[in-house]
Structures are given as C-alpha cells and as structure tokens.
Amino acid sequence: MENKRGVIGLIQAVVFDWDGTVMDYGAQAPVIALKQAFAYFGIQVPLANIRLDQGLNGLAHTKKLLRNSQIGFEWLSNYPDDSLNGAVEKVYQQYQRAIGPALKEAAHFKPGVKELVDYLNFQKIPYIATTKFPQSWLAQVLPLAAQQGFHPKANVTFEPGDTASSEINQIVDHLAGLSVTRPQNVIRIGDMPRDMLTGQTIQALSVGVVEGGQLIGLSEGEFDLLTIAEKNELRNQAVEKLEAAGADEVINQINELINLIVAINDVDTRHAAYQTVKD
Structure with missing residues (x-):
C-alpha cells in the first residue's frame, strides 16, 4: 500500500510524543x-x-x-x-x-496506549519517544513508564539551548540506529501541531491524536463531564489545527493507530495472529 506521503511496504518504526500522547491525559x-x-x-x-x-x-x-x-x-x-x-x-x-x-x-498511560504498545511489540515494530522536557525531568518518569510497559529504544529530550534542529537531528540519528531504511515508513504520532511539523521534516507519516491531547487540554475527568456536543466541538477544533499543521492522518484515540498500521502493512494474517494471542 502507498499513501499520500509515500509509505511503501511495512512500517519500520514509530516516533511517539510523550506528554499528552502516551501519558498525562490532557498534558496536565x-x-x-x-x-x-x-x-x-x-x-x-x-x-x-x-x-x-x-x-x-x-x-x-x-x-x-x-x-x-x-x-x-x-x-x-x-x-x-x-x-x-x-x-x-x-x-x-x-x-x-x-x-x-x-x-x-500524571505518569499514567492514556486510554489505548497499552493496547498499541502491545501490538507494536508483537509486530516487532521499534519505537522511540520525544519530549520538550530536559533529560533530568524525563528521568523521573521513565521508571513509572517502564512499569506500565513503555520501553522506547531511545528518548529525545529538549535541553536548555536546544533548537528544533537539535530535536530533528536526534530523531534522525536514533532512527538510523534502528536500521530504518526509508523515513517515509516511519510514523510520527503526537497531539500538537509541532509534532506534525516534525514528522514532515523527517519525511515521516504524521499522525495526530486528538483525545487527551494538549489542544483540548482538559483532564480526563473534566472531559468526561462535557456533553457529547461539547466534546465533538473540541475534537473538531483539534482536528482542524492538526490538519492545518500538515497531519497526514488524524485519529481520535491512540489505539486507532493499530488499524492504520494494519492497512499500511497489509498484514491481516499477522494481525489475526496477534488477536488470537491477545484473546
């Protein structure tokens, strides 16, 4: 399958954003x-x-x-x-x-993250993660993430004096270390427009995730108290911002990425095997 950013063949790696995407619902x-x-x-x-x-x-x-x-x-x-x-x-x-x-x-998985991580592990798709926090702050969260089953092959942090180019260079270096041969076969997933821009820069498939992200910015409890109409309005606003920043795909819940990977990889038999093991 080839999509609009030129993914041909199997997804080779995933680049996660940390807060608001993997953990800390609403980046609170x-x-x-x-x-x-x-x-x-x-x-x-x-x-x-x-x-x-x-x-x-x-x-x-x-x-x-x-x-x-x-x-x-x-x-x-x-x-x-x-x-x-x-x-x-x-x-x-x-x-x-x-x-x-x-x-x-706040270091708790967002809904759907464990299912996605289990799937990536089963399919042997490696992943790295990025944050706008320095290493000293991330270090406090890493053991808690590991306890929940999140084990990135590498973490990209943002230190004082770093620039957007610093982040890009780190991501590219880490992907090379994972033997990624085509950046177009990498998924960059995050909850903010800047994550979509990062994906474009490294030529990855940029996927925005809406619910529990910073663009909505509410805690899970606050979001649950909203009416369906209010939730949909906030979701639509977030989708518009992510698409305006160049998102190739926008999903509501992060575990919806599984279906996207299945569609790209066209590995229904392997997905069926995963479902059998999971069940």
Whole structure:
C-alpha cells in the first residue's frame, strides 16, 4: 500500500510524543506545576488562563502569564519592590521545583496506549519517544513508564539551548540506529501541531491524536463531564489545527493507530495472529 506521503511496504518504526500522547491525559502536569508556582507566592491563576498557552515551555509560559495585566498587577501589588523580570525568575524557579512531582503524579498511560504498545511489540515494530522536557525531568518518569510497559529504544529530550534542529537531528540519528531504511515508513504520532511539523521534516507519516491531547487540554475527568456536543466541538477544533499543521492522518484515540498500521502493512494474517494471542 502507498499513501499520500509515500509509505511503501511495512512500517519500520514509530516516533511517539510523550506528554499528552502516551501519558498525562490532557498534558496536565505543566499546567498544575505552573498554577502551584504562582500559588506559592499568593497569586491564584485560573486554570483557563494557564491553558490558553498550553504547550509553551515553562519559562516562556511564565513570562506570558506575568505579561497579563491582571496577573502582573497583582504581583506588583503584592511585591512592590520587585520587578516583573524578577517575578519571572522567582516563579520559574518554583515551577522547576513543582514540575517533578507533577510529572510523576500524571505518569499514567492514556486510554489505548497499552493496547498499541502491545501490538507494536508483537509486530516487532521499534519505537522511540520525544519530549520538550530536559533529560533530568524525563528521568523521573521513565521508571513509572517502564512499569506500565513503555520501553522506547531511545528518548529525545529538549535541553536548555536546544533548537528544533537539535530535536530533528536526534530523531534522525536514533532512527538510523534502528536500521530504518526509508523515513517515509516511519510514523510520527503526537497531539500538537509541532509534532506534525516534525514528522514532515523527517519525511515521516504524521499522525495526530486528538483525545487527551494538549489542544483540548482538559483532564480526563473534566472531559468526561462535557456533553457529547461539547466534546465533538473540541475534537473538531483539534482536528482542524492538526490538519492545518500538515497531519497526514488524524485519529481520535491512540489505539486507532493499530488499524492504520494494519492497512499500511497489509498484514491481516499477522494481525489475526496477534488477536488470537491477545484473546
């Protein structure tokens, strides 16, 4: 089977995004950590305000929130001898203290991940994972992920001073280490537009996943409380953003990737064998 990005033959590898795709439904850990960081200084920032720029790195997110007239005014009212630049440094330092516990608390598989990982293992399709967090933060989550059965062949982290090119180079190097011969036979799956752009850059099949992702940005409990119409509206908005960023395919739940791989690989007999083993 050949699809619109030139996949011919078998899928050779999968490149996962970590937060909001594999673990941490709605990518809540950074949101919670940032809220706690401001609360430490007596400033209560509504979750809705923080979620407006969900996906920014912690420092940029802190700066943007403090540029908000109400939040900035509250800070200067509480700390008249401090500058907003000083506020950014203090809040971000507190955020760095809060993010580790928040990441560990949120380190649970999203629905459908275990089924997908079991399938990849059965089909002997290797996978790596990427994150916008530094290695020191990811290291706190890795043992918890391993306990749940997630064992990437490599992890791409984002260190201070890294650029988008750094991430791309790491991914390409790791895929070469997996003996990938055609980047078009790699799937890049993530929940954000930047993940789709990464996939395009490495010439992979870019697959966006909607539910539990950052574009919706709600916890599983919050999402479950919505009406069907509200859920569908948020899903449609996320789909539009992922497609606008160049997604080749968009799926709602991450385990729907299994059907896509089956269609590409045209391995119905192997899939039937997997179903037999699983059942």
